[in-house]
Amino acid sequence: MLHILVHEWLEQCRYMQFPNNEIRNHHISQQSERCPPLSVLQTISPFSVRCKLESSSPTEQSHLINLHASCFxxxxxxVVLIGDDEIHLVAMPSKQKKFPCFWCFAAPVGLYNSCLRMLNMRCLSIVFDLDETLIVxxxxxxxEDRIEALRVWxxxxxxxxxxxxxxxxxxxxxxxxxLFLKQYIESDVVMDNGKTYKVQLEEVL
Structure with a gap:
């Protein structure tokens, strides 16, 4: 367990408060096989980066450098636990290369591991709702396989x-x-009841 005092870090934590002004590393997350942790957390964390941390204390340098290098x-x-949330410290390249830098994201406990498992396996977990409706x-x-099977039946x-x-x-x-899928593949357009639906690029903040 790595114990770090918040006042030994540069950067203001305006959007969160660590208990007792301390950061206690609870555990290290699973390894990501396909997506970098930054991409995973930008997807699942509702408030994006909660704070950015960069060490300025020489007394903690060796521990922080080892942690940073290992995670990177x-x-x-x-992972730091605060209540029902996990604070994930993502190792990032630092502008001042001698200081390890982390970006902090908050996510509900277990959400990161669940999403990471699906990304690593390249498949979604199946969730059955009360009326047993599934998205396929x-x-x-x-x-073509389904159409041919129906012809046989x-x-x-x-x-x-x-x-x-x-x-x-x-x-x-x-x-x-x-036919819809064929239209979309060939021209990024779908015609339905005489109406044309074009692909719309959405800007994500």
Whole structure:
């Protein structure tokens, strides 16, 4: 556990207060395999950077340099616990290279690890709500596979008109959605009921 006095740091912590004016490193986060910690925390932290810290005390230099180097090169963060929040200290390159520099982000306990696990595995966790509705993402190939499978089922269910009717309706939805996806891939535009929807770039603050 690394114990640091806040007054030994340069930079004003205007948006947060450390308990007893101290920073106590609780643990080191998991390693990020795909995204740097800065990118992960800018995505999940609602208030972005809470404060920026840079050491000016020679007495803590060796510990801080080791912590900074470890976090920076191993793509990890130092984690401080404050109530129900984790304060993630992200090692950043310093303008004054002899001083280690950290940017601090706040996130609910466990949120960083959950998001990092999904990013590392390149898949989203499935969440079942009360009515069991799921969001499914499709590609051109998955649309084509589903349409072909429905054609086979329709051929096999010709004696059941109600079931065939339902499968025809489902196949039409897949064909329409595949057309939307094809339009989007080719021109960044989707036509729906005679109305054109263009891609809109949004500026994120």
């Amino acid at each position: 090169h191993e793509v990890k963060t130092a 993402a499709n590609t051109m190939k998955s649309f 329709i051929a096999q269910s010709i004696m059941d008109p109600m079931r065939v009717s339902g499968m025809y309706a489902e196949m039409k939805r897949y064909i329409d959605d595949r």
